[in-house]
Amino acid sequence: MAVHKLIIAGFGGQGVMLIGQMIAYAGMLEGKEVTWMPAYGPEMRGGTANCTVIVSDKKISSPIVTEATAVVVMNLPSLHKFEKLVKPGGLLFINSSLVHEDTDRDDVEVCRIDANEIAVRLQNDKVSNMVILGAVVSKTGIVKMESIEKVMEKLFTGNKSKTLPLNKKALTAWEA
Amino acid sequence: MAVHKLIIAGFGGQGVMLIGQMIAYAGMLEGKEVTWMPAYGPEMRGGTANCTVIVSDKKISSPIVTEATAVVVMNLPSLHKFEKLVKPGGLLFINSSLVHEDTDRDDVEVCRIDANEIAVRLQNDKVSNMVILGAVVSKTGIVKMESIEKVMEKLFTGNKSKTLPLNKKALTAWEA
Amino acid sequence: MAKGMVVFDEERCKGCELCISVCPIKILSLHETNLNSKGYRPASVTDPQRCTGCGSCGMICPDGAISVYREEQGGHQNEE
Amino acid sequence: MAKGMVVFDEERCKGCELCISVCPIKILSLHETNLNSKGYRPASVTDPQRCTGCGSCGMICPDGAISVYREEQGGHQNEE
């Protein structure tokens, strides 16, 4: 597909913004056109937060997404708000550690990932977003996994470089 | 004449604003249409000050005066600035106590009044504006002298009422 | 019987642990497993019997999640 | 000969009388008859011989209308 339009939604602190940025960055490294756009409320914590990522072979005009090729929901309110935006036949990723409800959509491919539990299994609560990222990248093919790894290497430098192996590992953990 | 348009100009403190207001007030008492409009600079003292009075039998649209039926100048800069606005055949009053120069206009009737000296003769420096007022009212007929006296009675009340006789006297002092 | 009693409104709790930090006899802690609907682990009493009803936890809770009760008679009154 | 001398720039003077009020020996006053072009009666010295050149009048004039001079030698220096 020439255009990938992704919505990633959750609450502040879950790292949804970061994984969106990483996909956009990876897309750029692959020479694609990309946009990343966040949305959040005025509260510092606990409000909902989401971002939109578009990766395309041609120039992107609108950075907003009304029909997503894939949607990722990291908490329940996000499921309610965004499930309807997946286009028929598109992908809906659900963090099943926190979202126990089911989707109403039967015309989309649903992919449930126990991100938090997998993260705990990897001994680091905080990589649940990377677990999801891995799933999204492989299932959608929005960018190449190598590009994501390259991005990781650019982002996790200095102090953070020691978390690199774990983060890389998290990318494939969803499959296990 | 149905419309009188008057400009009275001098410097701050000479009482030009007051005599303009008195004429307007008198005009109103006579049932005429009147306007009074001041102009001054931002400095509190020593700047030039002037006002425009219109007394008319019919509704007044513009309160500004580009052709005056009479102009009163109380100091030299005012002569230079306003002599040109007297309409041909109109009246130009000059306070000759302070303005020693002559006017360039030969198509207007010039009326020189030694207002300050007359006032000193009346034993009150401050009534020089009333001296001029008297001259303007009688020469132009813009309002009736009785109306001016009525205005005086309304204005000079309380403490000021004791200055009434002197002020009334000043009105006719220019003739002497 | 306990001198005091604390009641938590778990839905209001944000798991900030301020109450835990001020309880003089250290009988509060965050719930091990429960999550409230906002996703927080709410505070709870580990040893209700020992609560003196001093009121400190209620006093410091920023979210109005705690009510504190005390036996009517006896005991010194910490709350003013 | 006078110890001091004051020179007035009459055109700058606004007749405020501040100089007059501070002259310790009261030798200043407004001109009786002259008017400057702004219409003010300018300040002037009535008794130039007695001027001590103390500088007070210059010091207080808001309009820079006064210059004060003094004999080079002798006399105590009031101006710092």
Added chain:
Amino acid sequence: MKAVFQYTKGMLSEETTYCPGCTHGIAHRLIMEVLDEKELLGRTIGVAPIGCSILAHHYMNVDMCESAHGRAPAIATGIRRVQKDKIVFTYQGDGDLASIGTAEIVQAAHRGEKFTTFFINNAIYGMTGGQMAPTSLIGQKTTTSAEGRKQESSGMPIRMAELIATLDGAVFVERVSVDSPANIRKAKKAVQKAIEVQEKRLGFGFVEILSTCPTNWGLNPVKSLEWLRENMIPYYPLGNLKCPGEVK
């Protein structure tokens, strides 16, 4: 059993959107508790400007007015003239009161306006994401002082209570903290007195409340209380600076 502590009915039941452990919640409650105890809720009008507490009207059960950033004391002045027999207060952050709203607070105090200001000093701009406030401490890292506030470029943190106390119109001035139950009790006393000063129409009242911002300080809520105690209180000494004789 008798209730020793219960959430005041001065507060509405809506849950706050404040971050976990943010002491704005304690300050809110104290004020409402005092008004409730004095049976003044029905006669009170509050003003809350922009800042994290812009939503105070969701929580405080009294008539409330939203304010542009920094202008609450002017608004309270207006309200006070029309509603002469009411209790009027402002609830302002440090960015709001000690920066953009400097003129309004100083002049309200100068005029001796008869209302009460609760000043929440958390040494940071909370709502906008942790920029340096005039009250940020020397060395404190914020998003606009990445290497810590420096005296050379930003001056020493401003002590608003002391500054306000120099004005004759401010008759009650006290600085309190909400870092511990003991200090919270003292804070409540100050709130009580400040409201009493207003009930007696003695002049302007000002209560500075040292408060935490765990989110932007980058500390957990409990560590934030410690940071407040160890860093803020030494620089911002607690205590009463001014109290009229009429109020004990």
Added chain:
Amino acid sequence: MKAVFQYTKGMLSEETTYCPGCTHGIAHRLIMEVLDEKELLGRTIGVAPIGCSILAHHYMNVDMCESAHGRAPAIATGIRRVQKDKIVFTYQGDGDLASIGTAEIVQAAHRGEKFTTFFINNAIYGMTGGQMAPTSLIGQKTTTSAEGRKQESSGMPIRMAELIATLDGAVFVERVSVDSPANIRKAKKAVQKAIEVQEKRLGFGFVEILSTCPTNWGLNPVKSLEWLRENMIPYYPLGNLKCPGEVK
């Protein structure tokens, strides 16, 4: 004969439009005289906001910037950052500095901006025709306090020098008067010191100059000096409030 007193070349030759006997003229001259004596005229930038002295740039022979009402300290802050080695000052009236510009002056002092403010306190809004200023005295009749200023509605007159002195960033603060040759000499000393403080980059300097407004006070110039002496000085005590050790 030797010149004991001559008009400084720091002042341009243009005659001022100030009212007769207005002491703005003395204050102007003192500042320019000091800058001239220190040979700083070529390195000085002044800021004069709206007020009777909005025309200061007609008279002061240094680079000058006009300011919106009250904002001179912010402008001076900007100038100071760009022209780091220059002498920067503001010349502000009491309506300007103690009312609309409260935030700007307090915050410049708080930051310890390295410029000097000359504050002309004539207890009235001169330019606009004599309205009450925050510094108008109790009982003083103005066009907006026809029966005299009342504490009840307008508070006690604000003492800006004292208020500014509470801020750590303000290192030099002094109140002077220009009502007599002796006080003018003292005022000049204060101006000298304030400029020296700036030359040494020690912090913010503030000189409050008690001044007259014969026109709006409704007194002749000489009586105005007396009024200042008898009414203003007792309420606004003269003297130094703060001076760094580096400046004798």
Added chain:
Amino acid sequence: MKNKVLMKGNEAFAEAAIRSGCRYYFGYPITPQNEITEYMSRELEKHGGSFVQAESEIAAINMAYGGAAAGGKVFISSSSPGIALMQEGFSFLCSTEIPLVILNVSRGGPGVGTIQPGQADYYQATRGGGNGDYHLFVFAPSSIQEAVDMMAKAFEIAEEYRNPVMIYVDGVLGQMMEPVVLTEPLPPFSGEEIVRIRPWALTGTEGKREHNVIKSLYLKPEELEARIMDMDQKYQRARKELPLYKTEGLEAAEVVFVAYGSTARITEEAVELLAEEGIQAGLIRPVSLWPFPYDVFDQIPDTVKVVISVELSRGQMIDDVRIGCRGRFPVTLSSRVGGILITPPEIAADARKALGVTA
């Protein structure tokens, strides 16, 4: 004949506000409107009201906001740069739907400008500098009498629409004197009336109702949008109900002037001058500047060769004149600035030039 008095514009405006029931005024000195502030400082307390000399125009508009939010009938005034400082406040007043009357006695700008009259605050009045979608209702009387009558009307409109109303005059009207018949004094609101007429006002719950909240913040975008659409409806209604104008001699005119406020009076004389020369000129005087009376421009006959916007500015109302003309006529400007009043002969000359005739 009703009782005519000769009053300075500013004092008449102040007295008219009081007679319209205003009891609260918050002001900061600025020329050429100081007489209003001074008048209020003397008079309001006698009427049981309050005057506060604010520390700035920003404080003044916010005091006014507080006073009106608390149910008071509030009036404020200032002049051009002072109005500039109130822009954030105006946006708040509109978004919280607080009724209030504002008077701008405008002077020449930009910057410090001049205390002499000007009309270069047209953009400021009609388009504003506050953020977001909001409108002040703006009226521009051209005589003291009209201003005084409009004052009462302005309070009514503000109340009815819950929106601030601005009366926009220039220094000419503020400073001049004309005979004027003052309106009958209205009684002010009593405490109970406030509660009845302004149930939304901050009067304290007294335990009798839910708490009132005056606010513009709505966390949910959909709610905020709904609020803005409500306001928009109100503005649409105003666009229908409030346009106000006067016309003169449009029939068979060759040229039409558009002018407001004192300039319209001056233009009337220009119309007479041109008539003497046989040039038929018409005049449209917009009295409401927002909503602007666009529809009146449809009355301009096809005989007209040019429409001239006469302003004491470099052309601000001319935008609205263009919108009104819809390309039917060329639109030009006749103007003086810097505090100088344009004269009838100058306007007439501009008309001749635009028509391509020589005097």
Added chain:
Amino acid sequence: MKNKVLMKGNEAFAEAAIRSGCRYYFGYPITPQNEITEYMSRELEKHGGSFVQAESEIAAINMAYGGAAAGGKVFISSSSPGIALMQEGFSFLCSTEIPLVILNVSRGGPGVGTIQPGQADYYQATRGGGNGDYHLFVFAPSSIQEAVDMMAKAFEIAEEYRNPVMIYVDGVLGQMMEPVVLTEPLPPFSGEEIVRIRPWALTGTEGKREHNVIKSLYLKPEELEARIMDMDQKYQRARKELPLYKTEGLEAAEVVFVAYGSTARITEEAVELLAEEGIQAGLIRPVSLWPFPYDVFDQIPDTVKVVISVELSRGQMIDDVRIGCRGRFPVTLSSRVGGILITPPEIAADARKALGVTA
């Protein structure tokens, strides 16, 4: 390929300002532009410049005025209510002819509004709330790349015209990330360059020249009028030289959209949607909002049945669209507000409605 980097709009704008030679920034926190203030606080000193966190937006604009008056290259940024507080300052900057670049990362209003994007500051930007006759030059880029390129251009225009230039984007552009090629860094002014390039700047006379004065006050009305006429000439020149726009598919269009900034990008997709349905839509994207590119509207062919102004506001640019259309076409509005972004299907639906066709 030049070096593309993925940057958040706000950070790219800040970096672009520095690369354009800016060394002085004065700012006050406000969402959604805080990243700029924060970036400047970290970066400027490294470049030998200065950052001051101002006590308010009023202080910020006045610090900027001082800094630029003293010859510095100054950049400031804020968001809607903050810009409202700068209106008096803008009037001063224009009247004293101080070059400066201002960025508004606008949010929804009025009042507190929302930190979500909005475009309801069009009036504020193009008509302003300061007093007097003045204009900011206003540009509205629609991508981060365009904004970054425009930053350099803005500093040049400000310098050449001695007038403040505003770049007006909304929260979308400030908060989003896109790949961007940054411009080559320009060196900042040195002290001597300031004196040479800005001879009017306040740098101290050094005994070498008459004193410089930055002012807007002229006591004589004639002088003031002359000054304003000089400014007016400059604005007339700008009206000729600066209009900037992009058009798409005007030929044979049935409907023409007019949209700026991020909304223009969204509208592009609406054009595609309509094309799929066989409806030919054109797009005019004004890039300069003041001076507005009125002339481009003459390119609209007669085939067009309606012109639609697409705005995140209740219709502000629509005034200029009307002026541009000169009555040739009906003009309607397509809009969302409250921080909600309009979507391509919504725009397309509005177009169908205006054309009277059903989907």
